[in-house]
Amino acid sequence: MTTPMKPFLSQSPEQTEKFAAEFSKKLKKGDVIALCGDLGSGKTTFVRGLFYGLHGDPAYFVTSPTFTLLHEYPTKKSPLYHFDLYRIETFEEFQRIDFEEYFGGSGRIGSAGTGVGDGICVVEWGDKIPELASEFDYKISFRFCDKNKREIVIV
Numbered sequence: 001m002t003t004p005m006k007p008f009l010s011q012s013p014e015q016t017e018k019f020a021a022e023f024s025k026k027l028k029k030g031d032v033i034a035l036c037g038d039l040g041s042g043k044t045t046f047v048r049g050l051f052y053g054l055h056g057d058p059a060y061f062v063t064s065p066t067f068t069l070l071h072e073y074p075t076k077k078s079p080l081y082h083f084d085l086y087r088i089e090t091f092e093e094f095q096r097i098d099f100e101e102y103f104g105g106s107g108r109i110g111s112a113g114t115g116v117g118d119g120i121c122v123v124e125w126g127d128k129i130p131e132l133a134s135e136f137d138y139k140i141s142f143r144f145c146d147k148n149k150r151e152i153v154i155v
């Protein structure tokens with residue numbers, strides 16, 4: 001990870017989606033993105049924007065996979081894997097649910113040959129598990145400023 005970009009001040013959910021859609025153009029297969037920030041700070045809203053930016057069919061996007069932990073979406077560019085680790089406490093738990101294989105085609109903890117390592121992974125609460133830190137190509141932080149304002153920083 002390198003220098004943070006200039007923070008983006010979003011004034012509405014729509015602006016957050018647009019910002020995410022723009023960012024999605026940079027992404028390539030195998031990228032893993034951590035989203036960090038409090039409840040309601042805009043992480044899922046950002047993922048919706050990513051999905052639109054990758055040309056997923058808007059009819060299919062649902063909300064955060066807080067209970068199911070993972071949603072998979074086809075998009076024109078590559079599959080989008082949307083994780084939510086809110087309910088996961090430890091790396092051992094994370095390993096037990098067998099998600100590692102989704103992360104990265106580049107020989108990190110993601111295992112080659114399973115065929116699911118070539119999507120784009122976006123992980124809400126990615127910073128909860130310190131052992132995953134080295135997996136992330138981008139870390140995006142969300143800060144609640146007021147009712148409709150969120151500061152977004154991409155590192």
Ligand SMILES: Nc1ncnc2c1ncn2[C@@H]1O[C@H](COP(=O)(O)OP(=O)(O)OP(=O)(O)O)[C@@H](O)[C@H]1O
Pocket residue numbers: 010011012013014015016037038039040041042043044045046064124142147148149150
């Ligand atoms: N500028 C903004 N950007 C994003 N969301 C905003 C903004 N202003 C208001 N909101 C509202 O804040 C809420 C953000 O919810 P969202 O589910 O995206 O947060 P989250 O970070 O994923 O929360 P959780 O940790 O519970 O999954 C939505 O209700 C959204 O409409």
Ligand SMILES: [Mg+2]
Pocket residue numbers: 043044045064124
């Ligand atoms: Mg969410």
